[in-house]
Structure formats: C-alpha cells, structure tokens
Amino acid sequence: MTATAHRKTLPNGLRVVAVEMPHLHSTEIAVYVRVGGRDDSRATAGLAHFLEHMLFRGTAEHPTNLELEAAFEAIGGCVNAATDAESTSYYSRVHPDHVAEGLRLLAAMVLTPTFPGIDIEKRIITEEALEDINDHGDDINPDNLSSSMLWPDHPLGMPTIGYLDTISAITEADLKGHMTRYYVPTNAVVVAAGRVRADDVFGAVADAFGTWAGPSAPGRLPPPSNQDEPRCLFVKDADSQVDLQITFRGFSRPDPQLAASRLLRRVLAGGGCSRLHLNLRERLGIVYSVDAQVAAYDETGCFSIELSTAPENLLTAVEEVLGETRKLAAEPVGAEELRRVRQGYFFDLAYSEDSTFEMQVRYGWGELMGMVKGIDEERAEVEAVDEGTLQAVARRLFAPAALNLVAVGPVTATAKRRIEQLLRRYAKEFPTSSQPPGP
Template identity: 70%
Template sequence: MTIATHRTTLANGLRVVAVEMPHLHSAEIAVYLRVGGRHDRREKAGLAHFLEHMLFRGTAEHPSNLQLEAAFEAIGGCVNAATDAETTCYYSRVHPDHVAEGVRLLSVMLLSPTFHGIEVEKKIVTEEALEDINEEGAEINPDNLASSLLWPGHSLGMPTIGYLDTIAGFSEADLREQMARYYVPANAVVVAAGRIAAPEIFAAAERAFGPWRGPLPPEQLPVADGQDAPRTVFVKDADSQVDLQIAFRGFPRLDPRMVPARLIRRVLAGGGCSRLHLNLRERLGIVYSVDAQLAAYDETGCFSVDLSTAPENLTVAVEEVLRETGRLAREGVDEEELRRVKEGYFFDLAYSRDSTFEMQVRYGWGELMGLVKGVDEDRTEAAAVDGAMLRATARELFSPRRLNLVAVGPLKGSVRKELEGIIRRYEAAY
C-alpha cells in the first residue's frame, strides 16, 4: 500500500508530520529538537545530553521515572531518547489506538519536567562518561578523539556527553535556561508514523502542544573549513587490541556529493562483499569486523573507518585502509561492483518502507534538518550515480589534507613513526 505523508504548522510555529502506513499494526511517535552537543559552550559541555536525561526523571503529572515509564507501557510504548551533535529526539513505539495519548505524554515530558534527582542523574551520566576514559584519565573513545582532530576549538570537537568537570557542575538553573533557549516550538518537529490518520495526529498535537510558546532559538556557531594537512593522535592504553579510526573530513548535509559518498561507504565496508571486509578479514585475518560511518552536519561532515586489531597488525591495517581509499580515488569502481552496491542500497530502501521507526526518522528528522526526501527520490538520486561521479567524489573525500588518524591501545614505541611514514607515502602517491 502507498505511504502518504502530510505536514502542518501550528500557530506557535511547531511543525507536525504524519506518515500514514495503514497496512501496519504499530505506530511510532517522536519529538525532534534542533539542539545537540554543538550548541553547548565549553564550560557547559554535555548540557544538551544531560537535559535529555533529566526529562525522564519525572513530570508534574508523573512525579517519578517509574510512573512515567508505566504511563507509556500502558499504551504499548517504551519511551526512549537520543542526543547527537545537532539534534535531540524523544520517541516511542505505541499502539495505533493510543497515538493521541502518546503525543500527549511526550508533551508532558517536554513541557512540565520537575528536574528532581539532579545529583543522582549526575552520577549516572558520570558513569557513562567514565566508559570513555582510562585509569590515567585519558580519553580513549576514538570517535571523541577523531572529533577533536576534525574540529579543534569548536563544540563539534567536544564529546556530546561532556566532561567530568562540566557534568559535576550542572544546576537546575542551567537546565531551565537550556530549555528556554532551545526547547521552543520553532525549533521542534512532532512526527507520527504507522497506522495513523493525519487529521487525528494534527488535532492531538494541537491539544498537547498548542499552548507551547517560546522565542526563536539562537544562531549556532559555524565551523571554519580549516584542515589542510593530515592530523594524528595516539593514546597508549592497557588493552589486548588497538582501536583504530581513520576519519576524513567530509561534506555538509545538503552537498550533492553525499549521494555517491553513501555508495562509497558500502563499497568499503557495506557487508561481506565489501573491499575492507574481504581484505582485512577474509584475506589477511587481522580483524573480526570493520565498519565505515558517514556523518553530515550543516557545514561539514566526516567519513570514518573503524576497526580493532592486534598491535602487531596495526601498520598493515592502516596500509590496507589507505590503499583502498587511494585506489578508489584513482580508479573508482567498475560497472559490476557499482551495480552490486546500488542493488544492496535499493533493497535497504525498500525494506525501510516496513519500518515505522525509519519512516519517522526520514520525515521527522528530515523536516527538522531541511532534508525531506522520499524513498523513491533517494533511489533515483543513487541510480544516477555513475563511475565517474563516484571516483570524483572519492578523489576529493580521501585527499590526504582531509585525513585524521586515531590509534588507542597498547602501542609500541616505534608505531607512531611508522604510521606517520605510511601517511607521508599516501600523500606522496595521491
């Protein structure tokens, strides 16, 4: 059956999106806010994430997190949330017969938090933050370390969770100021997807969020495109393996090169037939798995390759990853490999039509970020990518001047010099 999408804007500026999927037996609801780690100042790093946590600790209607969770469970739900660099999302699957109540419960969370239990939540978030720090107090999360290389001196380079000192210093006044600045209708999108009817969703949103008021959110600090040479960071840590991330500074969210970049990710690490999987795991046997991630923000982005390997295999792993990125930049892909990668992408797009979660992300997050595209539009854009487009994108993306390398683990004394030599050879051959 056809998926139908509908959109309206309430008088207060809140956008509401309904994705009708009448053939399904569930629904997904969410509220997206355009605020994340990049909106935190250094002295308040982690505040966006901490506020997300605090909204689960109770509301005027549900004084405890247990009562709030029980209210969602009573309608077939399990409320969850996530904060990333640019957005915060509160979401839950609910039974289609109770979508209106689910929307109301989300509004209760966002509009009437009590902020009880701040000190307890600080302990919880501190435990979460400690997972990224070793016994010497050094940062060991490759994502955080790579971000600090990619965007030094900018909030995008800070960990979204914050630092131990900033977490310890959060107050109720900080939380209320954050809400007043960013938790405003013009900065939010409500979305529902599944067996729903758009008029009912719009009416439910009006009842629940209609009284919400607030000014326009503040402007965010842009990122300067300043990288002109490779950067590296090495952290010695007691472990049996080395965690490696090779991150290339990527493209902004609306850059047309993002379309071939998605296919490049699949060429390198998109499954059992991908180049890095075949080389590093099946041919050399030096990794259990290898992944590639693609992130895009308003004015910048990142393409990263992640793997873990024994210390004695680290230089080989780096050589192989850069050999493949360099080969893509020089040679691109042949028609058969490109056809296979596209087909895999098309299958995943087709499968997404059965997921209420993926549809609410596509149309809810997409509405928030100015990137609303249907499945057919994504398919058409990817189908138009040819070998020349993919090679040209790889040539720009994998330039040595965009390269950032992070290695964390039991590093040998000479390994830094060896890896920097590999990078210099990569530069010379590019």
C-alpha cells in the same frame, strides 16, 4: 502499500508530520528538537545530553520516572531518547488506538518537567562518561578523539556527553535556561508514523502542544576548516588490541555529493563482499570486523573507517585501508561492483518502508533538518551516481588534507614513526586534481 507523509504547521510555529501506513499495526511517535552537543560551550559541555536524561525523571502529572514509564507501558509504549551533535529526540512506539495519549505524554515531558533527582542523574551520566576514560584520565573513545582533531576548539569537537567537570557542575538553572533557549516550537517537529490518519494526528498535537511558546532559538558557531595535511593521534591504553579510526573530513548535509559518499561506504565496508572486509578479514585474517560510517552536519561532515586489531598488525591495517581509499580516488569502481552496492542500497530503502521507526526518522528528523526526501527521490539520487561521479567524489573525500588517524592502545614508538611515514607517502602518491571538502 506505500507510506504517505502529510505536513502541517501549527499557529505557534510547531511543525507536525503524519506518515500514514494503514497496513501496519503500530505507530511510532516522536518529538525532535534542533539542539545537540554543538550548541553547548566548553563550560556547559554535556548540557543538551543531561537535559535529555532529566526529562525522564518526572513531570507535573507523573512526578517519578517509574510513573512516567508505567504511563507509556499502559499504551503499548516504551519511551526512549537520543542526543547527537545537532538534534535531540524523544520517541516511543505505541498502539495506534492510543496515539493521542502518547503525544500527550511526550508533551508533558517537554513542557512540564520537574527536574527531580539531579544529583542521581549526575552519578549515572558520570558512570557513562567514565566508559570513555582510562585509568590515567585519558579519553580513549576514538569517535571523541577524531572529532577533536577534525574540529578543534569547536563544540563539534567536544564529546556530546560532556566532560567530568562540566557534568558535575550542571545546575537546575542551567537546565531551565537551556530549555528556554532551545525548546521552543519553531525549533521542533512532532511526528507520528504508522496506522494513523493525518487529521487525527494534527488535532492531537494541537491539543497536546498548542500552548507551547517561545522565541526563536540562537544561531550556531560555524566549525573551523584549517587542516592542510594528514594528522595522527596516538593514545596509550593497556589493552590486547589497538582501536584504529581513520576519519576524513566529509560533506555537509545539503551537499549533493553525500549520495556518492554513502555508496563509497558500502564499497569499503558495507558487508561481506566489501573491499576492506575481504582484504582485512578474509585475505589477511587481522580483524574480526571493519566498519565505516558517514556523518553529515549543517556545514561539514566526516567519513570514518574503524576497526580493532592486534598491535603487530596495526601497520598492515593502516596500509590496507589507505591503499583502498587511494585506489578509489585513482581508479573507477567497476560497473558490476557499483551495480551490486547500489542494489543493496535500494533493498535497504525498500525494507525501510516496513519500519514505523525509519519512516518517522525520514520524515520527522528530515523535516527538522530541512532535508525531507521520499524513497523515490533518494533512489533517483543514488541511481544518478555513475562510475565517474564516484571516482571524482572519492578523490575529493579521501584527499590527504582531510585525513585524521587515531590509534588507541599499546602502540610502540616504532609503529608510530612507521604510521607517520605511511601518511606522508599517502599524501605524496594521492591524485592531486581535487581539493578536500570543507569546512
């Protein structure tokens, strides 16, 4: 049996999605709000993330986090949350017989938080933030560093968790003001996926969230697009390895080239048969693992390749990674390799139909972002990517003017100069018929 998604908008503007999966024995429920780190300013960096934490601390009905957690556990749940650059979500798996109660508990978190224990939460989040900072006070998180290079002086370039000074300065008034601006029904989606009936979900959400009101959320500042050459950043850190991240400015969420970008991720680092795994691990033995990620936002995105290696292997690792991205721009992927990575993509799509979590993300988060795609639609999109399309997208995606390199660890001055030379050579040898993505 396949999942069937149904959608309704309540009179207050709240969108509701019910994904019927009657053959399963659980249900995933979630509330999505279209607000994240990019909606913070430098002075309030980390506010969206801090608020997400605070909604667990107590509601009018359940004054403590312990009571709130116990209420979810009583219906088979375990509430969780996440904040990223553009969205915040609150979610839990619950027993299908208790979906209405689970939705009521989520509504209480969003509509009637009491904000106890702000100072305790500051200490907790400060400890979380310190994981990304070394003894000298330098940020050593490659993701944060890459973002700051891609989108300098813009909220997308700031860490979602914020900075030590901004975390310590957050007040209850800041939290309430943030909620007033962004936690409004027209800026949110409620979703339930699993053994549910759509009409039951719509009724339960109307009962739980029907009184929610508020004006439209503010707009967003577009990110900059002024890079015209490769950039590199080295952060010294006392470690036995160097953390390397090579990131290219990529495609926005609505860009049709995103499907090809996801296939390129699988070609490079999508498993044991991927190019970088075979070269860096199996042939050279200089990494334990290598990974690649695709991120897409409203107007921009990025494609990141990340690994850790011993300092003496850093130059080789950089050369190998750039050699593969250049090769993808210069030569078509073979038909058999494309068939293999495409088939792997299709298998993962099929597996996702067994997951209530993945279905609520697909249809709930997708509704929030205005990009709902069913399994068959996404499959057709990927099926349409041929060898020529993949090469054309690689030529644009991996262009030198979109390249940002971050190395964190014991990198010598000689290694830095050699890496800068490699980047200049990459720019000189790269095919020049395409422009990089923007902004």
